[in-house]
Amino acid sequence: MSGSKRGSGDRGLHVRVKTAAKRKESSTRWLERQLNDPYVRRAKMEGYRSRAAYKLIEIDDKHRLLKPGQRVVDLGAAPGGWCQVAVERVGSTPENPLVVGIDYLDMDHIPGVVFLRKDFLDDDAPAALMAALGGHRPDVVLSDMAAPTTGHRQTDHLRTTHLFEVAILFARENLAPGGSFLAKVFRGGTENALLADLKRDFETVVHVKPPASRKESPELYVVAKGFRGQGRDRDSDVEA
Template identity: 70%
Template structure:
């Protein structure tokens, strides 16, 4: 695997556009997806540099601008499969199998990632947050969430379902982050995240919407980045 930031997709990596022949049983949407994958320079770069998915470059580009990842940090990766974000996080934090500082979870099966403590489990399971905290061994510096609900084809429904996952991830981040920590999560455009944004603005110094270059222009995905965690919210008992 190349070091983060080595090489960029460009004209030299594209070559000629690949056309896929129609096949029995293949839908028009799957045909378009396959052609897009075969002609995507980030997909080619991921194969060339040893990353498991093109998603690694989304985190890489965000990190290059906002400097989220540093050696020695504790990081949680929610919705980790197939492992691109975990790979990058482990490489930059210098997490090892002997002393893993990156903890990841996904209900999908996923091959082990060096330096990552991986759980194959649904993050919405009641005991999932406790397991992640125990494996982390201390407050997190960064909580990542690339979780998205399976799409239905109805944009507003997909947006609402993914916002719910982001809200659950944000609640977890408020419980495990250390002061000064950051939270990065995927959302879909749709306009229903006002309550989530208000929560993040109360508890973080700054909140940004980000569309990294490797996020496809026709994709409805955006990333919410909250930086500078102010500390755990006080309980009613503490305020009373």
């Protein structure tokens, strides 16, 4: 993927899609939005598997989460856009894979990535991820997981919040000291107690909405840096 022509070739042309007899109006709107999305066009030109790659690029350009030689776990990895970015930035290779992704959906192979086709909510998923890392603790845990939408806002909110919580639990139990955590949430999805817990575990915790995240989307990302490590007496910290 060459960086010399990024952003070129987009002349702002707008494509309109007619609603076919067998296609719902909502599907037509989605297709039109995809065809006219500059990030979708840019991803195709630059070889990224999804427009979501630019969310990680924009966040990492600002917050510097991914560094050469680091080990990375990508939760909800398919179709692989975040894995592609992680491979580039940490220098993962087939001979020395530093990136492990997991998803219940299949994902085409990416050189430098160990992929587990498995539901992260399975009880044995954390152990499988750590085994894929050769027993080494990850330096960065990424999660772009979101539950399939039902159309019921409260239900969708609760399901995605649950995925955020289990991602936090994995990070808390497995991250290397000083490590970073990046995960998707929906607005209102990080309640006060959850944020207080994160701030107790990490030196800095911030919400971000990268430019690649659609304005109408309720998604935000939580960036937590400087993991304080396992084995602390969390209760005594609070009392102190």
